Amino acid sequence: MRRILAVAATSGFLLGSAVPIDAFAQGADQDLVKRGEYLVTAGDCVACHTGPSGKRLAGNYILNTPIGKIRTPNLTPDDETGLGKWTEADFVKAMHEGIDNEGHYLYPAFPFAWYTKVTTDDVKAIWAYLRSLEPVKEPRKDNEIPFPFNIRTALITWRTAFFTPGEWKPDPKATAEVNRGGYLVEGLGHCGMCHNENKIVGNSSLAGKLGGGVIDGWYAPNITPDDHQGIGSWSEEQVVTYLKTGTAPGNQPGVAAGPMRQTIEESLSKMTDADLKAMVAYLRTYQAKQTYKSKDLQAFDTKGAPGAGVYLSYCSSCHQPDGKGVEGAIPALAGNTSVQSAGPETVLRVIYGGLGAQSGYAPMTAIGQGMTDQQVADVTDYIRNSWGNSAPVLKSGVAADARKATSTMLAGNAPCAEIEQPDVAKAVADADAIGQLKGLKQEDFIPRIDALLPKIKSALPAGRDDDIVNGLTTAFCKAAKPDTDDVKLPWHTTIGSFSNLVYSQLKNPEKQASTMPAPAMPKPN
Numbered sequence: 158m159r160r161i162l163a164v165a166a167t168s169g170f171l172l173g174s175a176v177p178i179d180a181f182a183q184g185a186d187q188d189l190v191k192r193g194e195y196l197v198t199a200g201d202c203v204a205c206h207t208g209p210s211g212k213r214l215a216g217n218y219i220l221n222t223p224i225g226k227i228r229t230p231n232l233t234p235d236d237e238t239g240l241g242k243w244t245e246a247d248f249v250k251a252m253h254e255g256i257d258n259e260g261h262y263l264y265p266a267f268p269f270a271w272y273t274k275v276t277t278d279d280v281k282a283i284w285a286y287l288r289s290l291e292p293v294k295e296p297r298k299d300n301e302i303p304f305p306f307n308i309r310t311a312l313i314t315w316r317t318a319f320f321t322p323g324e325w326k327p328d329p330k331a332t333a334e335v336n337r338g339g340y341l342v343e344g345l346g347h348c349g350m351c352h353n354e355n356k357i358v359g360n361s362s363l364a365g366k367l368g369g370g371v372i373d374g375w376y377a378p379n380i381t382p383d384d385h386q387g388i389g390s391w392s393e394e395q396v397v398t399y400l401k402t403g404t405a406p407g408n409q410p411g412v413a414a415g416p417m418r419q420t421i422e423e424s425l426s427k428m429t430d431a432d433l434k435a436m437v438a439y440l441r442t443y444q445a446k447q448t449y450k451s452k453d454l455q456a457f458d459t460k461g462a463p464g465a466g467v468y469l470s471y472c473s474s475c476h477q478p479d480g481k482g483v484e485g486a487i488p489a490l491a492g493n494t495s496v497q498s499a500g501p502e503t504v505l506r507v508i509y510g511g512l513g514a515q516s517g518y519a520p521m522t523a524i525g526q527g528m529t530d531q532q533v534a535d536v537t538d539y540i541r542n543s544w545g546n547s548a549p550v551l552k553s554g555v556a557a558d559a560r561k562a563t564s565t566m567l568a569g570n571a572p573c574a575e576i577e578q579p580d581v582a583k584a585v586a587d588a589d590a591i592g593q594l595k596g597l598k599q600e601d602f603i604p605r606i607d608a609l610l611p612k613i614k615s616a617l618p619a620g621r622d623d624d625i626v627n628g629l630t631t632a633f634c635k636a637a638k639p640d641t642d643d644v645k646l647p648w649h650t651t652i653g654s655f656s657n658l659v660y661s662q663l664k665n666p667e668k669q670a671s672t673m674p675a676p677a678m679p680k681p682n
Contacts, residue, residue, distance in 0.1 A: 186285070193286025196279050199432065200272075200345040201424035204416075205229050208295075214287075215239075215295035220266050221373065225302035227266050235292035248284045249277060254322055262312040265320075271347035274325040274340070331442070338439030341432060351377035351416060354448065368446040369499055374562040375415035376500035383445040385547075386497065388437075396437045400425045404488065404516040411495040412488045412518055414507050448499035449549055457542040457550065464539025467532045471524055472540070480544040486519050486664075491544035501537050501551055505559035508533055511567030511653065514626035519660045522653025523568040530556045566634050567656075569648035573634035574627075581628040584616035590629060594636035599646070602655055606662050622663045630656040 206229045208217030215238075216231040231239040240248070247258035255269035256262060263269060272280075325344050327336040342348050351372045354365025369379035369386070382389040388396055391405075398405040403413035403421045413421050425433065459465060469478070476482050480491035490496055496504060511523030525533045534556040541548035564571040576582040585591075588609055597605055606629070613625055633655050638648065646654075 189282050189285045190289045191286075192279075193282035193284070195428075196275075196283050196345060197286055198424055198427045199341060200283075200347070201420050203423040204419060206232050210295065212293045212295055214290060215293040217295065217298050222264070222266050224264075225300065227264055227300050227302065228298050230297050231293065231295045232287060233290055233293040233295075234288050235294050238294050238296045239292060240287065241292060245281060245284050248287075249280050252280045252283075253277075253324075255316070255320065262309045262316065264309075264312070265315065268347040268350050270320050271344055271350065273320075273322045274344035276324055279345075332438070334435045334438050335442055336439075337432065338435035338437065341436050342439050346436065348380065352380050365446075365448070367440075367443060369448045371500055371502055372416065374502060374559070375417075375506060376498050376502040377417065378495055378498040378503075379446065379448055380440055381443050381446045382441055383447055385451070386447055386449070386494065386499065387445060388440065388494075389445060390494070393434065393437055396440075397430065397433045400428075400433050400436070401430075402426065402516045404518060411493040412512065412515065414503055414512060418515070451547060454547055454549060457538070457547075459539065459543045462535065462539050462542075464535035464537070467528070467536040468539050468543075471528065471532075472536065475519075475521075476540075480540065480546075485517055488518060490540050491546065493546070496541055497546050497548040499549065501541065501548070501555060502559060504537050504541070505533065505556055506563050508537065509560050509563040509568060510565035511649070513567070513630070514623040514656070514660055516623065520567075520626060520630065520653070520656040522657070523565060523649040524653075525560070526568050526649040527647055530560060533560070566631070567649060567652060569638070569652070573638060574631045576628045576631050578624050578628070580617060581620060581624045584613045584620070585628045585632050587616060588612040590632035591636045594633050597633075597637060599651065599654065602658050603662065606655075606659055610659075610662060610666070622660075625663060626656060626659045629659050 205218050205220065206214050206216050208215065208219075208229070210217065214231065214233045216229045218229045220227045220229065233239040234241045236242055243258050250256050251258070251263060251267075252269060252272045252275060254273070255265070255267070275283075325340045328339070331339070349366055352367045352369060354368050354370040367380050370377060379387040381387040384390045391399075392407075395405040395407055399413070400421065403418055404411070475487045476490050477487075480489060482489040505525075507521065508525035508528075509523060510525075512521040514520045528536075534551050537556065538550045540546070542550070566572070566574045576585060590609055590613070593605060593609060609629065610625075613629070614620065617625065630652065634652060637651070637655075
């Protein structure tokens with residue numbers, strides 16, 4: 158499901174399989190390579206250097222930045238199109254100074270303003286790991302950056318104002334755990350790349366550090382210790398569990414979506430508990446910030462709000478009239494700090510685009526596809542200001558912008574996803590799921606699901622229910638997505654119903670009917 162979602166321009170290198178294929182790799186210290194692999198994981202290096210071809214580390218992924226489209230370079234050790242002719246010193250200079258092997262300034266979409274804090278020894282370990290990967294020949298395509306931003310020498314102004322090179326300096330008054338957390342948060346983790354308010358000013362103190370901000374159409378929330386908008390009211394267990402799984406016990410965390418969901422799946426979930434706890438310990442020492450003041454919020458009448466009726470019609474069957482959801486199945490909206498962020502972008506993107514199953518929670522239908530933009534705006538304001546919640550109301554046009562920016566399989570405006578787990582893909586293929594789901598009528602969903610699930614589960618004795626739900630949903634998309642508009646129900650409702658039934662039958666295999674609330678039916682626009 159990873160490629161369903163938008164990906165923020167936050168990553169440096171892609172994690173791949175270490176395959177010793179040349180003299181360097183054969184002679185390399187394998188402990189150093191292994192350490193480099195972990196550091197690459199900690200740096201969330203998966204997202205940005207795999208383009209449409211799907212070749213790992215081969216680049217050509219498009220970063221949509223404020224100055225234009227930047228295509229990422231090939232970082233495999235290929236001599237002609239990758240880093241094969243780079244030296245270790247070249248790589249250290251790129252990480253620490255943002256300058257490539259030919260002396261050109263690198264655009265700050267590559268987070269060297271954070272990577273400069275990584276120790277030289279760790280940079281060398283990352284280099285050893287990257288050199289151990291198999292070369293891929295993939296020429297880099299041209300950027301689409303208009304004048305004057307395509308003149309790299311103009312970057313000297315940005316660098317002078319906002320870039321300070323230098324490795325991380327531990328605080329002698331802080332504990333070893335806090336210093337380790339600071340090293341990860343401020344360096345490899347480059348958390349401010351998304352969570353700073355003003356991205357253009359990098360990691361400087363002018364950037365509204367860690368107070369939350371918009372990134373690639375999603376809202377990265379406040380992660381300072383503020384009780385209302387940040388993580389101040391979360392326990393350590395909640396924060397660590399959220400970083401590992403994308404959700405946590407209690408109302409505050411909610412469910413991760415967008416770039417954060419990918420960061421958790423590909424980076425944070427693979428880190429040690431000790432490092433995650435260290436990051437939390439460091440964030441706890443940070444000064445609490447508010448991206449909006451409670452006194453500045455306008456009065457919101459929840460009883461008279463138009464969103465109250467929309468919520469009752471479209472949302473309450475799952476999230477419950479009191480906004481408390483269903484424990485372990487439907488996340489709560491009441492008390493959810495993500496819902497109450499300064500920006501509504503993530504809430505809007507989830508309403509329009511839906512969510513796959515994750516962390517034991519049911520998939521969410523892309524319900525906003527059956528609503529008008531005004532209805533979506535009204536219900537968003539309602540849930541952000543009900544049950545004790547409080548947040549700024551939407552500005553005009555924000556909901557419509559979010560609809561335009563949202564493209565997912567569940568919404569029906571993006572290609573069907575690919576099943577990324579090889580074992581799940583094989584189990585789905587061996588069960589002939591796509592063939593079995595072709596021409597399937599809605600009244601036959603449950604019998605067909607019940608026939609497929611035992612075969613798939615037997616092939617995946619240790620498989621996660623989330624992966625099975627998402628895998629079968631992908632198979633259904635490929636088997637059933639209509640080529641015409643001659644259908645009884647809109648696509649988002651059809652695939653949403655199927656996905657929720659798979660989830661329900663997995664959780665309640667002894668029952669022959671779904672115990673999950675059916676997705677709300679769209680009203681005619």
